[in-house]
Amino acid sequence: MQTLQVHTPGHSYPIHIGHRLLDNLAELIRPHIRDKAAIISNETVAPLYLAPVEAACRQLGIPFCAIILPDGEQYKSNESLQQIYTGLLQHHTDRRTTLLALGGGVIGDLAGFAAATYQRGIPFIQIPTTLLSQVDSSVGGKTGINHPFGKNMIGAFYQPQAVIADTATLRTLPPREFSAGLAEVIKYALLGDINFLAQLEHTMPALMQQDQAALAGTIRHCCQMKADIVEQDEKEHGIRAHLNLGHTFGHAIETQMGYGNWLHGEAVAAGMVLAARLSERKGYLKTADTERIIRLLQAARLPVSPPDFSADTWLAHMQHDKKNQAGQIRLVLLKQLGQAAVEAGFSREDMASLLQSV
Amino acid sequence: MQTLQVHTPGHSYPIHIGHRLLDNLAELIRPHIRDKAAIISNETVAPLYLAPVEAACRQLGIPFCAIILPDGEQYKSNESLQQIYTGLLQHHTDRRTTLLALGGGVIGDLAGFAAATYQRGIPFIQIPTTLLSQVDSSVGGKTGINHPFGKNMIGAFYQPQAVIADTATLRTLPPREFSAGLAEVIKYALLGDINFLAQLEHTMPALMQQDQAALAGTIRHCCQMKADIVEQDEKEHGIRAHLNLGHTFGHAIETQMGYGNWLHGEAVAAGMVLAARLSERKGYLKTADTERIIRLLQAARLPVSPPDFSADTWLAHMQHDKKNQAGQIRLVLLKQLGQAAVEAGFSREDMASLLQSV
Numbered sequence: 001m002q003t004l005q006v007h008t009p010g011h012s013y014p015i016h017i018g019h020r021l022l023d024n025l026a027e028l029i030r031p032h033i034r035d036k037a038a039i040i041s042n043e044t045v046a047p048l049y050l051a052p053v054e055a056a057c058r059q060l061g062i063p064f065c066a067i068i069l070p071d072g073e074q075y076k077s078n079e080s081l082q083q084i085y086t087g088l089l090q091h092h093t094d095r096r097t098t099l100l101a102l103g104g105g106v107i108g109d110l111a112g113f114a115a116a117t118y119q120r121g122i123p124f125i126q127i128p129t130t131l132l133s134q135v136d137s138s139v140g141g142k143t144g145i146n147h148p149f150g151k152n153m154i155g156a157f158y159q160p161q162a163v164i165a166d167t168a169t170l171r172t173l174p175p176r177e178f179s180a181g182l183a184e185v186i187k188y189a190l191l192g193d194i195n196f197l198a199q200l201e202h203t204m205p206a207l208m209q210q211d212q213a214a215l216a217g218t219i220r221h222c223c224q225m226k227a228d229i230v231e232q233d234e235k236e237h238g239i240r241a242h243l244n245l246g247h248t249f250g251h252a253i254e255t256q257m258g259y260g261n262w263l264h265g266e267a268v269a270a271g272m273v274l275a276a277r278l279s280e281r282k283g284y285l286k287t288a289d290t291e292r293i294i295r296l297l298q299a300a301r302l303p304v305s306p307p308d309f310s311a312d313t314w315l316a317h318m319q320h321d322k323k324n325q326a327g328q329i330r331l332v333l334l335k336q337l338g339q340a341a342v343e344a345g346f347s348r349e350d351m352a353s354l355l356q357s358v
Numbered sequence: 359m360q361t362l363q364v365h366t367p368g369h370s371y372p373i374h375i376g377h378r379l380l381d382n383l384a385e386l387i388r389p390h391i392r393d394k395a396a397i398i399s400n401e402t403v404a405p406l407y408l409a410p411v412e413a414a415c416r417q418l419g420i421p422f423c424a425i426i427l428p429d430g431e432q433y434k435s436n437e438s439l440q441q442i443y444t445g446l447l448q449h450h451t452d453r454r455t456t457l458l459a460l461g462g463g464v465i466g467d468l469a470g471f472a473a474a475t476y477q478r479g480i481p482f483i484q485i486p487t488t489l490l491s492q493v494d495s496s497v498g499g500k501t502g503i504n505h506p507f508g509k510n511m512i513g514a515f516y517q518p519q520a521v522i523a524d525t526a527t528l529r530t531l532p533p534r535e536f537s538a539g540l541a542e543v544i545k546y547a548l549l550g551d552i553n554f555l556a557q558l559e560h561t562m563p564a565l566m567q568q569d570q571a572a573l574a575g576t577i578r579h580c581c582q583m584k585a586d587i588v589e590q591d592e593k594e595h596g597i598r599a600h601l602n603l604g605h606t607f608g609h610a611i612e613t614q615m616g617y618g619n620w621l622h623g624e625a626v627a628a629g630m631v632l633a634a635r636l637s638e639r640k641g642y643l644k645t646a647d648t649e650r651i652i653r654l655l656q657a658a659r660l661p662v663s664p665p666d667f668s669a670d671t672w673l674a675h676m677q678h679d680k681k682n683q684a685g686q687i688r689l690v691l692l693k694q695l696g697q698a699a700v701e702a703g704f705s706r707e708d709m710a711s712l713l714q715s716v
Binding site for chain 1: 367368393436440443444447448450452453454471474475476477478479500502505507508511512513514515593594677678680682683684685
């Protein structure tokens with residue numbers, strides 16, 4: 001097991017990463033549990049991994065309840081949030097209850113936001129079971145739900161007591177979701193570290209076969225990168241916005257196609273290609289750089305072209321992005337491979353002409 | 359105009375109190391506004407005071423929108439919250455928008471929670487227009503909404519950029535709501551300061567006639583007391599719980615009678631009498647102390663007896679209280695006039711026997 005410590009103002013918490021950590025879950029959660037636990041999971045993950053989490057609670061002798069939601073990005077909604085609140089109240093949970101979020105990014109974001117807002121805040125632990133949530137969404141304290149008008153529009157910054165990433169749970173992940181997780185891994189390689197990019201091109205075949213050592217090392221590297229960024233900028237006033245590379249385009253794809261039809265990572269993959277092409281047009285990247293990005297995404301079996309909809313449809317979605325200021329769309333671009341920057345002043349003409357180039 | 363400064367970890371903000379502050383609102387909000395403003399108010403307050411707030415925005419040259427909700431505690435709900443989110447998105451507000459909460463405690467709690475959670479947090483300013491919200495709910499950063507199973511069950515601790523309490527707005531407050539605000543004023547007198555209690559008994563007739571000097575002085579005293587408590591204990595781990603004197607009983611009354619039928623302050627008044635009677639039964643207060651409390655509440659034209667429902671009904675509501683730990687009901691009692699303490703171990707028998715004594 002490897003453990004990172006994340007420091008944010010007023011709070012510090014561990015990320016444990018390793019093979020079969022669920023077998024020893026009681027010891028890992030013991031320091032963070034008080035009177036009671038409430039497990040939040042979904043109908044796909046619960047049959048696979050609820051039993052070891054319940055066993056850990058029993059081993060610690062603490063009462064628990066489980067609230068099981070339907071599976072899918074379309075359930076990262078106000079309705080699911082209300083279902084969690086109602087379940088917590090029906091089970092008479094109070095401020096000394098710890099929430100355990102067992103599942104992927106949707107469960108982590110939903111349960112984290114429920115923890116942030118139930119009785120004005122109760123402790124929670126992330127137990128991510130997808131690659132996407134292990135490398136990205138369980139680190140950094142962003143919690144929230146979607147609104148019919150836009151993704152992640154409602155939420156809070158709220159840090160967990162601990163993150164427990166068991167790489168063995170990735171064996172049960174559908175290949176398409178595993179690939180979607182790799183999109184965020186590739187994003188980290190494009191953001192900060194040209195050596196990591198080269199290393200990733202080398203280890204991608206091993207990752208695709210779920211080599212446990214390659215997985216643990218890669219997840220640790222991404223978590224460390226994200227933790228470093230979050231420690232510098234918890235509330236996204238500056239550098240943390242770089243983590244949104246490909247996401248403004250990606251969110252537009254997800255919203256337009258209907259949540260759940262394109263996986264988040266798939267939309268981000270196509271979004272990163274758009275961001276790279278735009279960076280090319282601005283004279284920052286070479287065509288060879290974009291092609292290198294496309295090859296790596298393809299090695300991870302990810303889409304590299306966006307779905308077909310009009311420039312106006314793109315812009316209507318992109319106008320709701322949280323990075324925007326004074327009505328101007330702001331995008332994360334690549335000044336070069338390994339170096340991102342936020343730029344403003346993206347127009348309808350830019351979008352129309354960009355669409356013709358992909 | 360009097361100004362207090364409230365300090366909480368990582369944030370400090372002013373409370374301005376005075377007569378006709380809305381006339382000079384632009385200057386008071388100028389330091390806290392960036393690109394845009396969104397005014398949240400209700401159908402009762404907007405016709406009276408929306409115009410000066412809009413005028414202040416115009417004077418500062420910033421675009422604004424107004425989201426007007428129905429009036430009443432029953433609208434401190436998830437539905438109203440969604441209405442705010444949808445309005446904010448329809449008006450393309452982003453993270454540089456400041457929310458202005460114009461109204462009583464319901465609007466302050468709702469708009470504050472919307473500000474805490476819209477795009478993971480945007481700045482907001484409280485402009486309380488009721489006595490209750492001026493003395494109590496606009497200070498301290500508690501925001502939130504009700505759940506059908508219990509009051510204030512969903513929320514966040516989130517501090518405003520500024521509080522602007524214009525005592526002239528109290529002239530348009532219905533007498534019943536003005537009295538309800540005095541319930542919280544009386545609560546402060548019972549909690550911390552026997553001199554303030556004596557002074558309040560003396561000035562109650564002047565307050566009932568809305569003498570402006572008496573009002574400003576009293577509001578300032580209550581805000582200062584609350585600010586001192588919140589500075590010591592923002593997240594209610596200790597002394598802040600004392601501010602819930604009368605509230606556990608009061609919340610049960612509000613929930614059982616249906617939100618809005620008993621005003622919050624009325625329910626708290628009857629709740630404080632129950633807390634006082636219970637404190638008597640524990641040997642803390644003398645009967646004369648309780649009678650002194652009752653006389654002061656009556657001078658403010660507040661109810662001093664709870665509505666009639668069974669011990670089991672009381673307990674069913676009280677079991678959801680946020681102060682509870684390990685399933686035990688915890689109540690704020692008075693060890694003596696001016697000194698509160700939280701005590702656990704309140705049983706069905708205690709409730710039944712207490713009800714027979716009132």
